[in-house]
Amino acid sequence: MNLAAxxxxxxxxxxxxxxxxxxxxxxxxxxxxxxxxxDRLVYLTDTGANIEKMFNIPDKNTAFLLLGKGTSIxxxxxxxxxxxxxxxxxxxxxxxxxxxxMDITFLPPxxxxxxxxxxxxxxxxxxxxxxxxxxxxxxLHARMEWTLERWDAQxxxxxxxxxQSFESAIHSGSTTNDLLAAEAVWAKRLYAIxxxxxxxxxxxxxxxxxxxxxxxxANAFLDHGNYIAYGYAATAxxxxxxxxxxxxxxxxxxxxxxxxxVADLIKDGLVMPLAFKxxxxxxxxxxxxxxxxxxxxxxxxxxxxxxxxxxxxxxxx
Numbered sequence: 001m002n003l004a005a006x007x008x009x010x011x012x013x014x015x016x017x018x019x020x021x022x023x024x025x026x027x028x029x030x031x032x033x034x035x036x037x038x039d040r041l042v043y044l045t046d047t048g049a050n051i052e053k054m055f056n057i058p059d060k061n062t063a064f065l066l067l068g069k070g071t072s073i074x075x076x077x078x079x080x081x082x083x084x085x086x087x088x089x090x091x092x093x094x095x096x097x098x099x100x101x102m103d104i105t106f107l108p109p110x111x112x113x114x115x116x117x118x119x120x121x122x123x124x125x126x127x128x129x130x131x132x133x134x135x136x137x138x139x140l141h142a143r144m145e146w147t148l149e150r151w152d153a154q155x156x157x158x159x160x161x162x163x164q165s166f167e168s169a170i171h172s173g174s175t176t177n178d179l180l181a182a183e184a185v186w187a188k189r190l191y192a193i194x195x196x197x198x199x200x201x202x203x204x205x206x207x208x209x210x211x212x213x214x215x216x217x218a219n220a221f222l223d224h225g226n227y228i229a230y231g232y233a234a235t236a237x238x239x240x241x242x243x244x245x246x247x248x249x250x251x252x253x254x255x256x257x258x259x260x261x262v263a264d265l266i267k268d269g270l271v272m273p274l275a276f277k278x279x280x281x282x283x284x285x286x287x288x289x290x291x292x293x294x295x296x297x298x299x300x301x302x303x304x305x306x307x308x309x310x311x312x313x314x315x316x317x
Contacts, residue, residue, distance in 0.1 A: 020085060020239040021302045025062040026231065026293045028091075031070035034077045041080050046070060059084040063302060064231040066091050087235050091227060115241045121313040126246045135312060136179050136248040140170045142308055143265050144186070150269030150299075156197065162189050176249060183249070183264075190268055194276040202276075211282075218279030221288050225271035226263065228292060233262035236305035242313070265308065266301055 032043045034057070041057040057065070059080060064087035067073060073088075081088055125131040144166055151158055169182035188204075195202035202215050206223060210216040237244060237258060244256040249264075251257030271292065278288040 020063070020235065021300075021306045023061050023063040023302065024297055025058060026064055026066075026228065026296075027057060027062065028066040028068060028228075028289055029071050030068040034065075034067070034071070034073040036074065036076040036080050041077055059086055062086050063235045064089065066227070066231065085239070087231060087238065089227075089231060089234075118240045118310060118313045119242050122242050122246055125313070126248070132248055133173075133176065133179075136176060137170050137173065138312055138315075139248055139261055139265065140179060140183060141167075143268060144170075146265060146304070147190075147269040151273065154273055156193070156273060158190070158193065162186075179249060187268070190272060194272060198276050198280045200276070200280070214279050214282065216279075217282055218276050221275035221278050221283075221285075222271060224285065224288065225275050225292055226267055228289070228296075229263040229267050229271055230259050232266065232296065232301050232305060233259045236302055236309060237262060240306060240309055240313075242309060262305060262309070265305060266296075270296060270299070270301065 029043055031046045033046055034041070034043045036042075037054075041059045042054050043057060044052045044054050046052065062084070065081065067088065067090050071090075078088065125135055144163065148158060148163065166182060166186045169185070170179065173179040173182060191202055191204055194200075198214075198218075200215050200218065202218060204222070205219050208216060208219050211220055234244065234256075242258070244258050247257035247261050250260045274288060274292050274295070278291070
């Protein structure tokens with residue numbers, strides 16, 4: 001409360017939330033308690049010490065929150081996160097696997113004030129097989145272009161022959177299965193380039209949960225980074241009011257599959273190079289995570305995803 005000159009108490013205005021696409025913060029917490037203190041959202045470390053440290057969570061400028069091993073949250077804190085339109089996901093140690101209570105990947109704020117225009121436009125395309133296939137091809141083209149730009153910036157070379165092969169496969173694909181096969185070949189070749197660059201004998205093994213070798217480290221960071229990418233994707237979709245259950249490529253029977261489609265736009269260019277880099281160095285999880293989130297913010301990942309989705313929903317096929 002503020003005190004005016006005439007002695008009347010005036011309630012201080014509540015801070016306005018930062019536009020979703022511009023939010024700077026992503027949090028991953030382990031062994032912590034998330035609570036509300038007065039009008040602040042905070043987390044307390046849970047180390048067993050007599051006095052635990054308390055840290056603020058700037059909820060109005062946070063895109064999503066991952067709660068890992070040994071973490072708890074109060075109902076008041078969840079309510080405040082929902083008011084600030086913050087996604088929450090519960091996950092295992094190191095950010096994966098992601099445990100879902102709702103919508104497969106994240107717990108979205110259950111407010112009703114979401115735009116409907118993008119959902120309606122998306123649904124019209126999704127129900128038409130020809131338009132849905134065209135959307136899937138647009139996703140793969142955008143994925144390839146964004147990846148190429150990010151790899152060029154890091155001095156990583158994707159051979160022209162590989163780019164041409166992927167582009168040709170996208171163009172000629174007549175079914176979703178054709179496109180999924182092309183995507184699998186593309187990803188496998190990218191893994192091979194990065195493995196050679198870092199001197200690894202690499203095979204992709206999701207969820208292996210081992211860190212005994214540099215290859216295992218890279219696999220673990222890929223898992224961890226991918227779940228952060230899912231967070232950005234879920235946040236973008238929720239912000240635009242597009243349901244997670246309308247995929248164009250993956251999991252026609254999985255309710256959250258569109259999250260995976262959208263995350264794939266950024267995984268190759270954002271997550272993959274950093275996972276190999278930190279795997280080679282045997283970095284700590286928090287070092288990998290910090291660089292990934294900082295890079296995502298500098299590249300304006302949420303802006304890119306939301307702009308792409310808006311354009312895709314509106315574009316005539």
